[in-house]
Amino acid sequence: MTDGNGVVSTGSTHRGVTEGDLPAQLLTELREITTRYPQARSALLPMLHLVQSYEGRVTARGIEACADLLGITAAEVSGVATFYTMYKRRPVGDYHVGVCTNTLCAVMGGDAIFERLKDHLDVGNDETTEDGKVTLEHVECNAACDYAPVVMVNWEFMDNQTPESATRLVDDLREGREVRSTRGPRICTWREAERVLAGFPDDLADEGPAGGPASLLGLQIARERGWRAPGDDTRGADTRAAQRSGVDAQTSMGRAPAEKHLEESGADTAGEDAGGKKEDS
Ligand code: FES
Numbered sequence: 001m002t003d004g005n006g007v008v009s010t011g012s013t014h015r016g017v018t019e020g021d022l023p024a025q026l027l028t029e030l031r032e033i034t035t036r037y038p039q040a041r042s043a044l045l046p047m048l049h050l051v052q053s054y055e056g057r058v059t060a061r062g063i064e065a066c067a068d069l070l071g072i073t074a075a076e077v078s079g080v081a082t083f084y085t086m087y088k089r090r091p092v093g094d095y096h097v098g099v100c101t102n103t104l105c106a107v108m109g110g111d112a113i114f115e116r117l118k119d120h121l122d123v124g125n126d127e128t129t130e131d132g133k134v135t136l137e138h139v140e141c142n143a144a145c146d147y148a149p150v151v152m153v154n155w156e157f158m159d160n161q162t163p164e165s166a167t168r169l170v171d172d173l174r175e176g177r178e179v180r181s182t183r184g185p186r187i188c189t190w191r192e193a194e195r196v197l198a199g200f201p202d203d204l205a206d207e208g209p210a211g212g213p214a215s216l217l218g219l220q221i222a223r224e225r226g227w228r229a230p231g232d233d234t235r236g237a238d239t240r241a242a243q244r245s246g247v248d249a250q251t252s253m254g255r256a257p258a259e260k261h262l263e264e265s266g267a268d269t270a271g272e273d274a275g276g277k278k279e280d281s
Contacts (some may be wrong), residue, residue, distance in 0.1 A: 031069060094132065101139070116167060120167050144159065153181070158182055
């Protein structure tokens, strides 16, 4: 049953548990996700992201809806939702700001950034500012250690941050100024990002830069020194294929995408240390 606001009353589930009112579109899209997998219950993780995109958190009625659609218990859904830290049981602000305080980021300044932001925003860990704009959380390594210290906004990278740049970042977010990831697209809201994680693309995936010099430095050094992974004869195959076709194996035809990117970006690592930072910065 749908009311004038597009809200559907699902009534009692097969377990006699009331889901409450969920947007009809949410239920439609939850069902759609279940059809993407050979085993329907494999859909649970993206389904929970979709619940968060509509509800702002994993709600009890969202848990009941997932359980009902997958034919599993609410306790099983709840067990997953409380295991993974990306699922939130309390409302998240418009922007989730995660400060990496894992080892490398911590020693490079992540701890100082986190302390500065707690003071500046007047919130503790996993708390949201009074205006509902920013939720601050310290997060574990995001595999971006070559750009430490890293701050994530809705899981987009903000590389090589300082307490000062991170403060400007959250101010820009709260004031509604456009913010772009240092290695990704413009920052959308947390709910919009959750929808993408549920498998509904926003077509921003190719916006902004991807790999940067710090990540590609190892590849460049390997190429300069002729290093190759043991047992990897990919280059040999490329060379043989190129010889057969009369094409120089060193043209971009035979190169991996990352190598092409390195060349196309004109990455100049001269004067940089292994972390990709200029010596005088
Ligand atoms: S330690 Fe921060 S991204 Fe790895």
